[in-house]
Amino acid sequence: MSFDLHSHSTYSDGLLTPFQLVARAAGRGVDTLALTDHDELSGLAAARDAAQELGITLVNGVEISVSWHTLTLHIVGLQVDPGNRDLDMGLQQIRHGRLRRAEAMAKSLEQAGITGSLEGARAYAANPELVSRTHFARYLVERGHARDVAAVFKKYLTGDKPGYVPHQWASLQQAVGWIRMSGGMAVLAHPGRYKLGNAQRDVLLAEFKDLGGVGIEVVSGSHTERQFADWGRHAQRHGLLASAGSDFHGPGESYRDLGDLPALPAGCTPVWEQW
Ligand code: AMP
Ligand code: MN
Ligand code: MN
Ligand code: MN
Numbered sequence: 158m159s160f161d162l163h164s165h166s167t168y169s170d171g172l173l174t175p176f177q178l179v180a181r182a183a184g185r186g187v188d189t190l191a192l193t194d195h196d197e198l199s200g201l202a203a204a205r206d207a208a209q210e211l212g213i214t215l216v217n218g219v220e221i222s223v224s225w226h227t228l229t230l231h232i233v234g235l236q237v238d239p240g241n242r243d244l245d246m247g248l249q250q251i252r253h254g255r256l257r258r259a260e261a262m263a264k265s266l267e268q269a270g271i272t273g274s275l276e277g278a279r280a281y282a283a284n285p286e287l288v289s290r291t292h293f294a295r296y297l298v299e300r301g302h303a304r305d306v307a308a309v310f311k312k313y314l315t316g317d318k319p320g321y322v323p324h325q326w327a328s329l330q331q332a333v334g335w336i337r338m339s340g341g342m343a344v345l346a347h348p349g350r351y352k353l354g355n356a357q358r359d360v361l362l363a364e365f366k367d368l369g370g371v372g373i374e375v376v377s378g379s380h381t382e383r384q385f386a387d388w389g390r391h392a393q394r395h396g397l398l399a400s401a402g403s404d405f406h407g408p409g410e411s412y413r414d415l416g417d418l419p420a421l422p423a424g425c426t427p428v429w430e431q432w
Pocket of ligand 3: 220231346347
């Protein structure tokens with residue numbers, strides 16, 4: 158069985174519609190796909206129809222943006238109920254915050270001499286409530302400020318670079334709570350991407366588990382082979398399940414394509430074991 162439990166559609170910052178995404182996954186041999194749009198559930202209905210039509214299993218997912226101390230973390234919810242009011246209201250709040258952040262980002266880029274980026278980013282965002290840094294990045298590529306999206310992130314939109322605006326997302330407790338209230342499993346997304354020391358890593362994993370988190374993405378499109386093994390060990394040490402997801406955003410924009418994932422390291426218990 159081939160599981161890919163992290164992917165994006167045009168309802169957040171992916172390049173493919175839910176139908177195109179599910180069709181690509183099915184064509185690439187994925188049996189079970191989770192659509193996990195950032196802070197948004199509205200792509201799930203179309204993805205579900207597509208999955209039914211194409212004979213694969215769709216997992217209702219979401220990727221929630223979280224502020225934890227000085228870090229931004231992403232928490233994936235799997236098997237959530239898209240009709241759950243707590244989850245829906247929480248995500249709505251995050252999306253409203255995104256609109257304010259987008260305005261501030263555009264101002265910051267303007268000070269660096271880049272004009273029109275709010276309108277530019279909006280033009281790339283099919284979902285007007287979900288303007289992300291990725292949409293700004295696509296606009297900056299269009300205007301020739303960098304070669305590709307990855308290069309934009311190196312030059313802009315991160316750290317102390319122009320266009321980066323610190324932002325307060327949901328708390329870890331809120332994100333895990335909403336996922337649990339909607340019947341889902343909370344999974345820490347791509348842990349290898351966060352700048353964590355060893356002690357802080359263990360504090361985070363313990364706190365996440367305490368709050369009701371159940372798994373971590375051991376195999377992720379943004380992890381190296383070495384990180385598969387490392388995070389597999391950390392999952393086992395903390396009694397957390399292991400998930401696998403490409404984090405596919407679109408052809409040419411993602412390091413790993415849908416379903417292009419190795420098996421979980423030996424000794425890990427998959428999040429899908431009880432499904
Ligand atoms: P946001 O949630 O609006 O802050 O945007 C975060 C999104 O930007 C992530 O989900 C990725 O899709 C994208 N992103 C972040 N860092 C990078 C990077 N270094 N290269 C390419 N895409 C990135
Ligand atoms: Mn993204
Ligand atoms: Mn993420
Ligand atoms: Mn993602």
